[in-house]
Amino acid sequence: MVDNVTIHCSECGVLIRTDEKTSFIFESLDYDCSEKYLISQCPSCFSVLFGRKTLTLDEVERQFVWKTVAERLWPDPLLSEVPSEIPAKARQDIIEAKKCFSYEIYSAAAVLCGKALERLVKEKAGNHTIARGLQELKTNQIIDQRLFDWGDALRKERNIGAHASDEEVTKDDARDIIDFTIAIFDYVYRLSTKYEDYMARKNKNI
Template structure:
């Protein structure tokens, strides 16, 4: 089973030592918590996984999402690299109290979301509109994106106006929520729907 090992700082293969399964439909469990041992450093890790469809009639356990030790980094690994690197830097900037830089990195992460979806517009404003038109984001998320874009512009251009800590924190939260909505929750929901049609 694949899990993110904090000791090895990478995705590792791990041996399952025990599990508790639930969400049981008849005899088949759909999800479980697994206690595993990292094959590289032999540390114990606890993860959660769901059954996913891998073929027309084939189902297998997905990679484990680590529950313990608790993730110190809130940036989900499911988010593609093009948005993830900027989001990680936004977190670093925030911790270093570089709030304008944090806003700029949040904008860059959303540009990554647009690039990932091959939007045609050159500007972030146009990219966000396309994401909304394509149904990748809804109007609420679009509004968050617009707020983020405006604040990003304030951070990116030379001016005496500063991005406040509160604003930077909100931007970071919006940005994280947008990335998780687009890349993590949408995928989870598709899987959920696939399970329901199977039943």
């Protein structure tokens, strides 16, 4: 029996339902952490897709079953670009934003990114709006001028961080906001840490 899978096609830009061509199950000691890796093909554009399924509890049958929707790992993985160094709650916001993007819920993706940015501002600059927080981050040299200009432009042109708005959030808007959110978190939490570690080692050897 061939299993079906729902997966996001990077070429078509939509969720598609197709057959699993082949699959491999990685069994964990924690049963519900087991994963299924699979290869499928889009029935419309014939793109080959590599994805991963996880287990979920079927409340009716009271047993674990494979989720119908798979996370796409190749090409252009949707989630793997979110650095692990980002604080857990903000990272989850960004992951959820990328999931919303894959389901074409662009307004929700923008709001979730705004939520993540509010967390960043609160931790690094205090209880400020995103606008004032970005200014504080630049003044304190936590971000550079390019990141500030990018964020300020998005805030003005695309209402980044809005919780409710009559303005439509397009696919390009959502992509730009997600890209910026990942970039600023990557800069603050990963690149800065690597630089500080390097300088500490360098000064130690002097």
